[in-house]
Amino acid sequence: MRALEVDRAVVDPVAVGASEVGAMMGCDPWTTPLQLYRRKRGLDPDRPDSAAMALGRALEGPVVDMVRELLPLRIRRNGRTFAHVSSPLFATPDAFVARDRLLEVKVVGLRGAADWNDDLPCRVKLQAQAQLAVTQREACYVAALIGTELRLTLVERDPFAQLEILETAERFVDRHLQQGVPPDPLTWEERWADLLDAELEGELLLAGGPAQTWGDRLLEIRQTTRQLEDEERQLRLELLELLSAAGGEKLLGSGWVATIADRAGSVDWRAVAAELDPDPELVARHRGSSSRTFTLRSSRRDS
Numbered sequence: 001m002r003a004l005e006v007d008r009a010v011v012d013p014v015a016v017g018a019s020e021v022g023a024m025m026g027c028d029p030w031t032t033p034l035q036l037y038r039r040k041r042g043l044d045p046d047r048p049d050s051a052a053m054a055l056g057r058a059l060e061g062p063v064v065d066m067v068r069e070l071l072p073l074r075i076r077r078n079g080r081t082f083a084h085v086s087s088p089l090f091a092t093p094d095a096f097v098a099r100d101r102l103l104e105v106k107v108v109g110l111r112g113a114a115d116w117n118d119d120l121p122c123r124v125k126l127q128a129q130a131q132l133a134v135t136q137r138e139a140c141y142v143a144a145l146i147g148t149e150l151r152l153t154l155v156e157r158d159p160f161a162q163l164e165i166l167e168t169a170e171r172f173v174d175r176h177l178q179q180g181v182p183p184d185p186l187t188w189e190e191r192w193a194d195l196l197d198a199e200l201e202g203e204l205l206l207a208g209g210p211a212q213t214w215g216d217r218l219l220e221i222r223q224t225t226r227q228l229e230d231e232e233r234q235l236r237l238e239l240l241e242l243l244s245a246a247g248g249e250k251l252l253g254s255g256w257v258a259t260i261a262d263r264a265g266s267v268d269w270r271a272v273a274a275e276l277d278p279d280p281e282l283v284a285r286h287r288g289s290s291s292r293t294f295t296l297r298s299s300r301r302d303s
Contacts, residue, residue: 141155
């Protein structure tokens with residue numbers, strides 16, 4: 001039985017898309033299960049498309065054309081969304097290949113290139129299996145444009161992986177999307193956001209015990225952080241003055257190297273100088289259209 005064509009906007013809040021399976025199963029480095037839950041429940045606003053996402057969409061057509069040159073098979077672009085006949089899973093394949101195969105296009109940026117060194121990333125394998133499960137196809141080509149290199153990988157249908165995906169999708173939708181129980185947070189930032197969203201209401205209470213201790217410690221940390229940030233800016237300014245006065249590009253220290261670099265607009269040293277010391281001479285010393293900054297890195301020194 002073939003998959004059912006559906007409206008993506010209708011199924012998105014109540015089902016899991018093939019591209020979201022990696023996040024649902026905890027192997028997507030960009031989206032956690034809790035973030036996926038929060039988006040689908042409308043707790044977080046939709047994130048605007050990044051430049052990388054826009055570029056990926058723009059290059060999808062040219063990549064498909066490149067694959068046509070490699071595969072002597074009929075390839076049809078797709079813009080429709082299909083739902084699994086018996087599970088809350090949907091998919092929007094990039095293209096159909098011949099009668100029983102799919103094509104998924106990936107444009108890989110610099111940040112994600114390392115994930116493609118040896119094999120397909122876990123999230124991509126899961127996406128391919130989810131698409132195959134929805135469309136009842138036998139195999140999926142993954143065309144990855146990494147820099148200027150096009151890699152074509154065939155992912156064959158895996159009934160065991162598909163069964164795990166379908167069962168996990170059913171549990172995720174039932175417990176998290178229908179019952180409203182959030183997944184366990186994976187990071188402290190998510191835990192903090194989860195607590196804030198609980199919207200605890202009540203009268204103000206006088207803190208005592210652990211609450212008072214933790215509050216005092218948190219305030220101490222914040223004050224210390226501000227002091228360290230001020231000290232860091234002062235030290236950066238002094239290092240910059242020293243490097244500029246010496247006329248060199250690098251300064252070797254014990255276990256570190258400071259390097260001058262021209263980075264227009266990266267650091268407003270005039271504003272930094274004015275904040276640290278309102279002396280007009282000091283401000284004028286760092287005025288200019290091209291900012292002068294430095295990087296500090298560790299050095300490996302032979303004993």
